Amino acid sequence: MIRFEGVSYSYPDDRQVLNGIDLQIEKGTFTTIIGDNGSGKSTLVRHMNGLLTPSDGTVSVCGMGTFDPENLWEIRQMVGMVFQDPHSQAVGATVEEDVAFGPENLALKREEVRIRVSDSILDVGLEGFEEHLLMNLSGGQLQKTALAGVLAMKAEYLVFDEVTSMLDQDSRSQVLEIVLKLNRMGKTIVYVTHHMEEVLASDRVIVMEGGSVAIDGSPADVFRELYNSGHRIPPLMELVFRLQDSGILDRGVLPVNANSLMEGLCQSM
Structure with missing residues (x-):
């Protein structure tokens, strides 16, 4: 479990970015985090x-506090991160x-x-x-390479920070399908995105606003609250709520898609 208890954070210029965050990320779950820029x-x-x-x-991972430098090596093996720009994580030629x-760098045996x-x-x-140069890969292939690097560390918690924001629709779909497969395999997923339609894949949605958790619930509950308050939601969900x-x-x-909507309509008739 990843646990936040009363977490606030300010940058060196005293600008506060997080304000009193209390939340838990349970093992095996898929949590999406959304919110405006900033x-x-x-x-x-x-x-x-x-x-x-x-x-x-405090923030703790499986009971280990991130405030203790002696815990960081183990925590970073348990919690892998993939960022928006795959070039920023590239360290090899192929x-x-x-x-x-x-x-x-874990000093493992060569066969392992x-x-x-x-x-x-x-x-x-x-x-x-395997032997392809990173410089010749597409954006989607680079993100897959970054993800493979995190998986090779045997991380149980996988954090994705807007990893599809620089990708085309096909690459976005491929990366999201990989993320879903990893969650089905038991990996814990934390997924930051601006693409609202991707939220439907998760178990839980956290809406951030002004450094605080504004809404926390299932995709259905969160989208319903956003819809009722006049916020933009995916067209499919707007149609669902109107129906x-x-x-x-x-x-x-x-x-979660047009096909399942048709199935739902048939069941409701």
Whole structure:
């Protein structure tokens, strides 16, 4: 479990970015974090593996506080992060070299490194690209390489900070499908995004506003609250709520795509 208790954070210029955050990320869950620019999303997730430490309050991972430097090595093996710009995480010349960098620095046996690299590359669908130069990869392939590097560290908690924001629609869909597969495999996912339609894939949604948690709930509950207050939500969800409010669609149905909406309509008739 990742636990935030009374966490506030201010930058050196005294600008406060987080304000009294209390939350828990349970193991095996898929949590999406959304909010406007400057709401504190990225600052929040950078506390999860000790890249930032609170000005006030505490963050702990499986009971280990990030405030203790002696815990950081183990915490960062448990909590892997993938960022918006895949170039910022590239450390090798080829896909294989890049993915192997982390495990090699754990002083593992060569065979263990080879197995981890091979398995991670397979998990993200980059088999056959092992010797490809990073400079020749597409944005989507670079993000998959960064993700494979985190998987090779055997991280149980995977934090994605707007990883699809620089990708085209096809690459976004591919990366999200990999993330969903990893969650089905038991990995804990924390997923920051501006793409509201991606939120439907998660179990839980946290809406950040002004450095605080404004809304915290299931996708259905959060989108309903946003819809009722006049905020923009995915067109599919707006249609769902209109149909529910008019009595055409059962309120217990939460379609995630057009096909499941049609199934829900058939069940409601």
